[in-house]
Amino acid sequence: MRGEVDKPAAMFDRDYEWSALSRFATDPQPGATLGVVSGRRRQGKTFLLDAVCTAAGGFYFGATEAADPESLRRISTALTAYGSPPTPYHFADWFEVVDALLALGRDRPVPVVIDEFPYLAKANPELPSIIQQAFRPLRAERSESRTRLLLCGSALSSMGKLLAGNAPLRGRAGLELVVRTLDHRLAARFWGLSDPHLALRVNAIVGGTPAYRKEFARGDSPSGPEDFDDWVVRTVLSPETPLFREARYLLAEEPDLRDPTLYHSVLAAVAEGNATRSGMAGYLERKAADIAHPINVLEDAGLLHRDADVLRDNRPAYRIAEPLVGFYHAIMRPVWDQLERPGAAGRVWQASRRRFVSNILGPHFEQVCRDWASHHADPDLLGGLPAKVGHGVVNDAARRTGHEVDVAVAGIGDGLKAPLLVIGEAKWNDVMGMGHLDRLRHIRSLIAQGGRYDTASTRLACFSGAGFTDELRALAAGSDPDVLLVDLAELYGDLGA
Template identity: 60%
Template sequence: MDKPAEMFDRDFEWAELTRFAALPGPRATLGVVSGRRRQGKTFLLDALTRADNGFMFTATETTETDALRQFGEALARYRDQPTPFRFAHWDEAVTELMRIADRGGPTTAVIDEFPFLAKASPALPSIIQRALDPTAQHANTPVRLLLCGSALSFMGSLLAGNAPLRGRAALELVVPTLDFRLAAEFWEISDPRTALLTNAIVGGTPAYRREFTQGDTPSGPDDFDDWVVRAVLNPARPLFREPRYLLAEEPELHDTALYHSVLAAIAAGNAARGGIADYLGRKSTDLAHPLSVLQDVGMITHEADAFRRNRSAYRIAEPLVTFYHAVMRPAWGDLERPGRATAVWRRAQTTFRSKVVGPHFEQVCREWARWHAAPETHGGQVTRVASGTVNDPVAKTGHEVDVATHGENGDGRETLLAIGEAKWNDVMGMGHLERLQRIRALLTARGTATDATRLQCYSGGGFTDELRRRADDDPSIELIDLDRLYHGA
């Protein structure tokens, strides 16, 4: 099956799906597809069923009786039945579904938004498990059944622990967001600075490029501010209310006001649980549950400190949510009134740079160091990249390291390959290099770093001539600008 011409990237996902759809053998086989909302999962599966002449049913949030009626109508249309199937329960529906490949050869069957069905009918995973059992094969044909959903915590639990479908899946595919390089290509933005600013707002979610902005993209640096006003801060555009809907659509998030407050605290720069608790005026122990739930649904990430195992940082996984809480939510009343967006955006520039672009640029630098930089750039094969804090007992302060790159040296042991500082709007100079040298000396004294640990300066604003000359003379110093982030290694 050839990948549709209109499908951007997704080569790996398409190859895995088509391989699964064509698996030989007479028995029904299960696959699970998950991923955050708006990543194109439905588009992928719809293209697969069209290419394979398969069956696809997209569930809605409804009652069990109504879901069975909708499913019976869809299955009858696919089977060219003159009247809809009338299923009394899901046992009958799944049994009939497992017969759709009776015309010969593997046939794909997709149930999209599966969590909606399972919420109304909790026994459904067990019913599917029973239908997949070898003892039930007399009623089965080679159906390639794909269950798809965006509720990450639920989809993850389908195949975990003692779940009925544990060990039954031949495919477990997660459809990720596009990384910053692919996002720039997808948005057709060639200027690296404009690409990163855009990515800091909309991230790598494909739907925001087409459905939510109607193909409206910033044409260059001079158009970026106007694009934000007309496409993001415009109350008539779908992207305007999308951050609110993202939380409302998550079935695990019941008290949305609390979760919005937690996200607002993180967007304000509070990465530790204690800081989030202080921001909200609550006890740190009170936040264990909401933070865990937000992490389970993929709204935030929890990252360990590069140098202190008892310390970690929470970060918002969806850039649009960060932008909403930092820029839009404080001015929501003004933004809802047409004509106020330009003034709001003008006032929000400082906040946008410090709370949105700055942290996002640091994250992009970590992604580049982990996935795009060549081994020669770090002096070894990278195993993990994180941010961290290094205590300076003499100065009685802590030094933040934006990019700490660990990897394997020649003897296979993990070592600290490089430490880096990321500055979005600053022209980096010798002061930044001297700070990194001080941090390396502290880490070397602790046995964490060596003289071979490289020093890396990441800048969106450029470098002084003196720093460039120093880097030319010292191979342990790396300068990474926007062009290298997007096009180099």
């Protein structure tokens, strides 16, 4: 039977990831197995993997940027310290290393972690093929071992290629785990925030990356709504804190980003509201074909995310996946020289708050609303289980315009047409009323005319960070079951206030 090891008390959440890793690490079945763990930087992957090795008596090796002979010497020393063999290891090549790792699991299941694996593969591109050869199904060294080898890395583009297409390790892995950022609810709890209005503003800047609170901000969290502005000034905008330059470093650490200037410009275009390829190309004064490659690279690196238009095919919109990068490009990069001067952060932030609301808070609130519909909303509340959640644009030929839909939720279709469960509008700073509802009713009628979706049961959702008029609340509570009102308390659930 598979077992699990106890999760460290100091580890926040990560129950799913810990369960998957511990079951893989303690799997008693014969035969060595391979797992791949990936995720953006600063998410706590090393903490997770090191903790699993400690709990299960495994071996952990953290690779560094080094030439191949140096890495061989380092892992020789590390394995000698771990296994205490009669004579120290002196590996001549990676074939010997992998066989030594397989030998660790002769008597019991042993987790073996190679962290930052892309560093090793960059220095020795043959390494994935060497592991493939070592893990051949009928090879005695594998069949007689219960080593649970975990390859981990933060360079998403490199890790994604390990198991793709005709890659040597394609089909060899028994575990593929992505360690994701904390969602908005977990992030609020992690930062110790019980006020959802404050929690969303903090989340719009630092997202759900655990390291940004513990290491980068040294545990400094806003003490309350009145402390938010001071917190921004003393942490994110202060040249003395690691958060100040983090957005720049995130790009510099990606191995496939060879021209940082171009990639920063693409991200700046998105931060300015240019969410389509044509919009980005116009902002950069280039042809759309010229920016296809940097867009794809930024997607592979996990810094840019492509959102499909639920209501139209082949009309994706792009958003910056890491909030801190979006904040840097919208607020910090345009006045970088000023921010580097001591004492300038307060003045810069005072002048940037309106831009923060329009360029950062508004779009982030919309994304949180979509995330809520995807992962937190009761399907009964939405009218069914979501199949696709995103944004949308509806053409209005009579008025010669297009209507943007902030939240569009499509269900699973039993027949020719899938049901459109919800269309919604999200307003961070506006008290929503009957005008917003009338607009959604008109949009629903246009979608019905288009014939793509079944709109017979489509609910009309108003998402607001500022509240709703009494008239709209009364309508939602009484006479119109199609109206759905979602406020910050609903989006965040119970924060333990």
